[in-house]
Amino acid sequence: MGAKATETRARDLRNAMAGGLLQNPDGLETRLREVPLEPGCYLMRDRDSHVLYIGKAKKLRSRLRSYFRGHELLSPRIQLMVRQIHDIDFIVTDSEVEALVLESNLIKEHQPYYNILLKDDSSYPYLCITWSEDYPRIFIARRRRRRSPQDRFYGPYVDVNLLRTTLALVKRAFPLRQRPQPLYRDRTCLNFDIGRCPGVCQQRISSEDYHATLRKVAMVFQGRNEELRTLLREQMIRDAERLDFEKAARIRDQLQGLDQLTAYQKMSLPDDRLSRDAIAMAANDQLACVQLFQVRAGKLVGRLGFHLDPQAAAPGHLLQRVLEEHYNYVEPSEIPQEICVQHPLPEADVLAAWLSRKRRRKVRILTPRRLRKAELVGLVERNAGFALQRAQRSSQEQQLALEDLAQLLNLDHPPRRIEGYDISHIQGSDAVASQVVLIQGMAARQHYRRYKLKSSSIAPGHSDDFMAMAEVMRRRFRRWSQAKAAGEDMGRHRRHGSHPLDAIGRSDWPDLVMIDGGKGQLSAVMGALHQLGLAEDLDVCALAKRQEQVFLPNSREPLESEADQLGILLLRRLRDEAHRFAVTYHRQQRRDRMKRSRLSEVPGLGPKRSRELLSYFRSLDAVQSASAEQIARVEGIGPGVARQVWEFFHPQG
Numbered sequence: 001m002g003a004k005a006t007e008t009r010a011r012d013l014r015n016a017m018a019g020g021l022l023q024n025p026d027g028l029e030t031r032l033r034e035v036p037l038e039p040g041c042y043l044m045r046d047r048d049s050h051v052l053y054i055g056k057a058k059k060l061r062s063r064l065r066s067y068f069r070g071h072e073l074l075s076p077r078i079q080l081m082v083r084q085i086h087d088i089d090f091i092v093t094d095s096e097v098e099a100l101v102l103e104s105n106l107i108k109e110h111q112p113y114y115n116i117l118l119k120d121d122s123s124y125p126y127l128c129i130t131w132s133e134d135y136p137r138i139f140i141a142r143r144r145r146r147r148s149p150q151d152r153f154y155g156p157y158v159d160v161n162l163l164r165t166t167l168a169l170v171k172r173a174f175p176l177r178q179r180p181q182p183l184y185r186d187r188t189c190l191n192f193d194i195g196r197c198p199g200v201c202q203q204r205i206s207s208e209d210y211h212a213t214l215r216k217v218a219m220v221f222q223g224r225n226e227e228l229r230t231l232l233r234e235q236m237i238r239d240a241e242r243l244d245f246e247k248a249a250r251i252r253d254q255l256q257g258l259d260q261l262t263a264y265q266k267m268s269l270p271d272d273r274l275s276r277d278a279i280a281m282a283a284n285d286q287l288a289c290v291q292l293f294q295v296r297a298g299k300l301v302g303r304l305g306f307h308l309d310p311q312a313a314a315p316g317h318l319l320q321r322v323l324e325e326h327y328n329y330v331e332p333s334e335i336p337q338e339i340c341v342q343h344p345l346p347e348a349d350v351l352a353a354w355l356s357r358k359r360r361r362k363v364r365i366l367t368p369r370r371l372r373k374a375e376l377v378g379l380v381e382r383n384a385g386f387a388l389q390r391a392q393r394s395s396q397e398q399q400l401a402l403e404d405l406a407q408l409l410n411l412d413h414p415p416r417r418i419e420g421y422d423i424s425h426i427q428g429s430d431a432v433a434s435q436v437v438l439i440q441g442m443a444a445r446q447h448y449r450r451y452k453l454k455s456s457s458i459a460p461g462h463s464d465d466f467m468a469m470a471e472v473m474r475r476r477f478r479r480w481s482q483a484k485a486a487g488e489d490m491g492r493h494r495r496h497g498s499h500p501l502d503a504i505g506r507s508d509w510p511d512l513v514m515i516d517g518g519k520g521q522l523s524a525v526m527g528a529l530h531q532l533g534l535a536e537d538l539d540v541c542a543l544a545k546r547q548e549q550v551f552l553p554n555s556r557e558p559l560e561s562e563a564d565q566l567g568i569l570l571l572r573r574l575r576d577e578a579h580r581f582a583v584t585y586h587r588q589q590r591r592d593r594m595k596r597s598r599l600s601e602v603p604g605l606g607p608k609r610s611r612e613l614l615s616y617f618r619s620l621d622a623v624q625s626a627s628a629e630q631i632a633r634v635e636g637i638g639p640g641v642a643r644q645v646w647e648f649f650h651p652q653g
Helices: 003-018 025-033 060-068 076-084 096-110 160-173 207-221 225-241 245-263 315-328 348-359 371-409 465-485 490-494 519-532 566-599 607-617 620-625 628-632 639-649
Strands: 040-045 051-057 087-092 126-129 138-141 152-154 276-283 288-296 299-308 338-341 364-366 417-426 429-439 449-452 512-516 540-543
Touching: 025 060, 040 060, 040 096, 051 060, 051 076, 051 096, 060 076, 060 087, 096 315, 096 348, 126 207, 138 160, 152 207, 160 207, 160 245, 207 225, 225 245, 276 315, 276 371, 288 315, 288 371, 299 315, 299 371, 315 338, 315 348, 338 371, 348 364, 371 566, 417 465, 417 566, 429 465, 429 566, 449 465, 449 566, 465 519, 512 519, 512 566, 519 540, 540 566, 566 607, 566 620, 607 620, 620 639, 628 639
Parallel strands: 276 338, 338 364, 417 512, 512 540
Antiparallel strands: 040 051, 040 087, 126 138, 126 152, 276 288, 288 299, 417 429, 429 449
C-alpha cells in the first residue's frame, strides 16, 4: 500500500475516534433541515474536509436522514463512515438521471474511499493500459490502483489463463512495447528486428501512431473483435490498392491473429444481432459473488467477476450498484444495447436513461423470465454460484488454519495479522531482512517491508543472524515502544480482533510474530523486545527449518505438532514467503554492489558519479560499450573523467 493510502486509513481512524455529526444531534438536525426534498447528489466530508462518500438520491433529505436513523442496523463499513462525518454538502439537480451523471463525474474527480463498493479482490486480475504515457504500457495488474485519470483498467477477468493467452496473442499480432525499460541505451533490441516492437525505446514510431495501434488493441478487450476485423480489412484493401503490399501483409497477419484469438473464445450463444450483457449473483451471509457475461455477435467475449458485502443492500440494489460502477469506467462503445439482470433493479429506468445518454443510442434493461435470455441469466447465476463455493471453501480453509494455529500456540483468538521475518546474506555480505504479512490468512503484499541491516557486527566474512534479527525487531517496533511509554494502552490492540468496526490494515500491530529460525533466533528477538518493553504484549513463535518444529519463548522443547496440520502448514507458507522475499532483495543488493564495485576501480570516479552512470546507461555493459563522448553527456561527468572511464574499459595494448 502506498504512503497516501496509509495516510488516508490513519486519518479515517482518527476521525472515527474524534466523532462528528453523529455525536452532535442538534447540529445534525439543523444541517438536515437545510437539505431540500429534491433529487441531487450529496458529499459527506470528514473533519479535514476530505470527501468520504458521494451518493445520489431522489429525495436528498430523506436519503441523508436514513444514515443517522437506525445507525446500529447499518453494515460495519457504513457505521465506521457515518461516525467520521463532520459536514455534508449537496448539489440539487433537475432529475434523477442528471443526479446519476453528476455522481459519476464527482466520484471520478474525488475518488472517495468509501465509494469502493466492489472489493478489490486479488484473485481476479485487471488489464491496464497507461494512456497517460507517450508510449503506453499494457500489462496485467492484480489491483486497480489510483493512477492518472487517463489510464484505463479493463476487467476484472475471471478466467486468468484466457486473459494471459489473449494478451500473448495480441502482442504477437500487433507490434507493441515489450519491456517496461529499454534493454539498451542507444539501440533497439531483438524484438524490433523480428517485428514484435515498433522501436519505442529509440522512438522509431511517433507517439500518435503508437496510440493509434493501442486503440486497436483496446478494442479486443472491449469485446469489439468484429468491429476491429472490419476496420483492419478495409485498411488492408486500401493499402493493397495503393500498392503498399508490405503494409497490407502486416494487416493480413493481424487478421489471422484475430482469427486465432476468436478460436479461444469458449462458447457461442444464439441470437447474434445484439450486443448484450447478462449479470447475476450468488450470496451467503458473508460474501456475494457477482458475474457479468459480455456477449458480442453471439459469442462470449468476456466474463467479469466482483465480490461484495451481501449485508450492504438488497440483491437488486447490489446489482444496480455494480452496473453503475462498472459502466462508469468504460467507454461508450463498450456499453451494450441490452442488459439482462437476475433481479429487478430499483432504478432501472434511471440507469437505462443514463446509459442511453452515454452511449448515444437506446439501452434496454430486462429481467427475463423465460426463453433464451432467461437461460443466459441462469447460466451466469450458476457460474456465480461456483465462484461463491470456491471462495467459501478458501475462506473456510483459512479460518480452520487460523483456529488450529490459535489452539496450537494457546492464543486468545485466531490471529488476524501475522508477520513473518527472515534474514538473507552470503557470509555476512549484503545482509538484508524481510517482513511479510498475512491478514486473515491471505498475503497482504502492501504491508511487506525490507530492511538493509546496519549492525557493525554484520560484515563480509562475519555473520550474526541473532544480532540481525534483534536489529530488525528494534527497528520494527521502536515507535510502538515509544507509544507505550507515552501512555498507549497496548491491551486495546491485543483485543482489536473482536471489534466490529476494526477495518483490515488500519493498525499494523500484529497478533502474532513468526521468526524463521530456532531457539537462538527466538531468544535474540525476545531480548530485543524486552529492551523495548513489549515482550509481554506480543505473541512470538519461531519455526525451525530442519524438522519444522515450533518454539515458544521460555520453552526449551518444541511444541507437539503434526507436520501436516493446518496451523503448521500456514506457518510454513508464511516462512517460505518471508524467505523468498528476503532472498530476492538480497540478490538485488548483491547485483547492484557487483556493478558498483567494477566502477569503483576507475580512478577519479566516486560513488555518486558511479550511481549517475548506472542510472543513465542502465547496465555496466552499456557503460563499457559507450564512447567517451556519450559518457560525457551524463550529468556530473566531465570530458576528463569520461576519458578516464573509457580508457579503463579499453586499455591500450
